[in-house]
Amino acid sequence: MSKLYNIEVTQGTTQPVIEPDVYNEEALLFYLNRFGVEENSHDYKRLMNGERLLITTYKNEPLSIKLIEYYELSAAQVQIVRTLKICAGILVIVALILVSILDNFKLLIILIPNALLLWFTSKKLEITSSEKFEEVAKRVLIMLGISMLVFSTVAFFII
8 A cells, every 4th residue: 555645735834734635646736736846856856755845936925835645534533523522512512502502692692612622623623634643642642621711701701
């Protein structure tokens, strides 16, 4: 089975963005041929060695790419993502039930953004392709918990 790759794109000085598409070697060559990078070229070898390659300029800023090897998520990792999505859905349902029972929109304003944080975190982890998934997930989930706690506290006192 051939290796699979994600492409990390950096434009100018912005933060690198990993494209959600996964490429096998044939699809990767098709993608790179648009920028004049061919299979046996020096630039292709640099990309395969993990180097960043300047491919063009866009809106007067350099556009560079880097290949990142793609790793399928294990069953445990998929379970983490699925659990976050389920928690987000449950939080929305609880918020709507509490609003209908208590007629208090303060809870809706506090709980819905937290549900969105859960959902977006699950989507981010879903496309995370790394052999260090557990380390990245632990860091992201700690930041998520702190963000939800701080946001809820601030929203509770402001509203």
